[in-house]
Amino acid sequence: MKLFQTYDSPFPSRVRLLLYAKGIEVEIIRPPGFGASNETKAEYLKVNPIGRVPTLVLDDGRALPESEVICEYLEDAYPEPSLRPADPWERARMRLLSRICDFYVVMAMVPLFTLAGRSRRHWEPAVVEAAAGKLADALAYLETFIGDQGYAVGCSLTQADGAIAPQLILASEWIPSVFGTPDPLTALPRLAAYWRAVQADPIVARIAAETRQAIAEQQEVARDRARKAV
Ligand SMILES: N[C@@H](CCC(=O)N[C@@H](CS)C(=O)NCC(=O)O)C(=O)O
Incomplete structure (x- = not known):
């Protein structure tokens, strides 16, 4: 494949x-x-x-x-190992957390992705502030439903961790570093605790490392382009 x-x-x-x-x-x-x-x-x-x-x-x-x-x-x-909880309620929570990422967290970040691709003089503070506010709201939905046993749902890796982890890197690392906004996780203790705990999982750690490296490479390309444009 x-x-x-x-x-x-x-x-x-x-x-x-x-x-x-x-x-x-x-x-x-x-x-x-x-x-x-x-x-x-x-x-x-x-x-x-x-x-x-x-x-x-x-x-x-x-x-x-x-x-x-x-x-x-x-x-x-490829049913084994399954990353879908067996219990119907827990499986629904897995799908809910993934859906919150797809429908609310990403959508809140889209205006910032668009701005990041444009030159800084187009970065209107009001647009950044509004997007950061919507992102905080979307992450608060995750805060409500996130698990407290080291993973998004239950005590092992599920599809929800795959949906959440890369988006938290964008929301709590990339956006604050590019736009100078505060890390939204500081106001969300359950989500912050989840994020600290889940990175101990080797597969999440691998995904996180790959995402951080790719973002760093992309930022280097953007800086290079900006230097050449001056
Ligand atoms: N709903 C889609 C969303 C995929 C998506 O939006 N991917 C973005 C990258 S994050 C993309 O390919 N954008 C088009 C582009 O960059 O040209 C999925 O879950 O696969």
Whole structure:
């Protein structure tokens, strides 16, 4: 199988967490022409017409986009070890936490992703403040439902940890470092305690290290571009 993906994006990281936990080997491919325009993505659009990462491509060529759908496919096709809790309520909490990430946490960060790609003179403080406020609200939803036994749900790794971990790196490390905003975790003790504890898990630690490295490389490219533009 092949996984079209990038290391700095939270959605493929969620799929990699599952692949690592289940010991599934795949070929990792950065989509050709990714990160520029839709024209440069023409080849990739033939693989996934949605044009986003990740896409899982099976050995017979069938392609599956959308991180949550890929994770559910991998759970069904490779059931052991399961990253879905057996108890229906706990499984629902796993899905709820992942959904909060997809619908609220990421959406709150989108205006900041957009600003970060533009020159600093376009960074209106009101836009940054409004996005940071929405992000704090979204993270407070996680605070309400997050587990207290070292993992998002129960006392072992689930898909929810894969959804949450890369987004917390963006929310509590990348955004404060780029925009000078306070770390939102300081106001969320349960989520902060979860985040400290879950990084002791070797698979979460691996995903976190890959994400931090990719973000650092991307920031270096952005700094280089800014230096050249002066
Ligand atoms: N709902 C999708 C979201 C995927 C997504 O938005 N990926 C972003 C990267 S975080 C992307 O590929 N954006 C298009 C681009 O960067 O050109 C999923 O869960 O897979």
